[in-house]
Amino acid sequence: MTAEAAAMVQEAVTQESQQVLTFTLGAESYGVDILRVQEIRGWTSVTRIPQAPEHVLGVLNLRGSIVPIIDLRRRFGIGEAAFTPLTVIIVLLVELPGGRREFGLVVDGVSDVVDITATNMKPPPEIGGRVDGAFLKGLATVSDAMVILLDVDTLISKEVALVAVEEQEH
Template sequence: MNTGQAQIQGNIIVGDVEGQQFLSFFLDDEEYAIDILRVQELRGWVPVTRVPDMPDYLKGVLNLRGAIIPVVDLRKRFSLAEVEYGPTTVVIVIKVVSNDVERVMGIIVDAVAETYIFNQAEIQPSPQVGGSINSDFITGLVAQDDRMIVLMDIDMLMNSDEMSVEISGKNVEKTLQEST
């Protein structure tokens, strides 16, 4: 595989080692990362428009150059303690694929950390914890210095049954129309 092909597929070749590039961010002092190819842009926190009758983790909607996109507060989605949004709060605008349809949405995080390139050998499988804890959206863990970075499958997270029913673009638009 040549370097041009690898970069198009989201993989980067450094020397003889091939890896995938991730954007990392913080939630409650824990570091998470997503495939950088799913990131459309980063935006500083700006208030969003609340939508009635939506789950509490759906913070509202944002007008992104004429497109109305749902914005999910990942702290609330993960049942973490609520904090005030501050100067480091960021909305990561992402592309999510569901049933071969691409949607654009925002996720609110405490802060963006950095970009990493991880090769497959560095990525450890997600531990099986059993019970009612759903870890389907965790694709792996990477030990980085003295901490662990949780790699997330943003498609799985944003397309879980309850999320896809509650925040599909059509449902948000329908609710917006009904409330005006």
């Protein structure tokens, strides 16, 4: 292969790769696009919102911005979170129909930042499970382990719609 051809192949691979922040929930590894991550914070208590869904823990004031905090364990039906020194809040920038907004996701712990390429990513299986398939971008193999890649825009859009419906019912 010529140097020019090798450079073209490398460029194609680079364009298809994506950096992902991986984290744990229970025994599973999940990932989100690193470009969406605004901040990773240690667990701190939040201000509860009356009549919010159980998995919406409340809000945090981050530098003057009110950020809703969602417990992914509760949202995915994994069970109650045990808040440990490893528990963190991942603050993400999410694209919603009304514009961009920050949301926080409570997870058991952050693992690593990894490169995901098209070759090690597969579409999500259509077999039910704890996590709604609409929330998934796909599955990736990283160091012989599976990472469930989340579509945070879809996940949070459904959260916003769910809260709006519940507010109308009250």
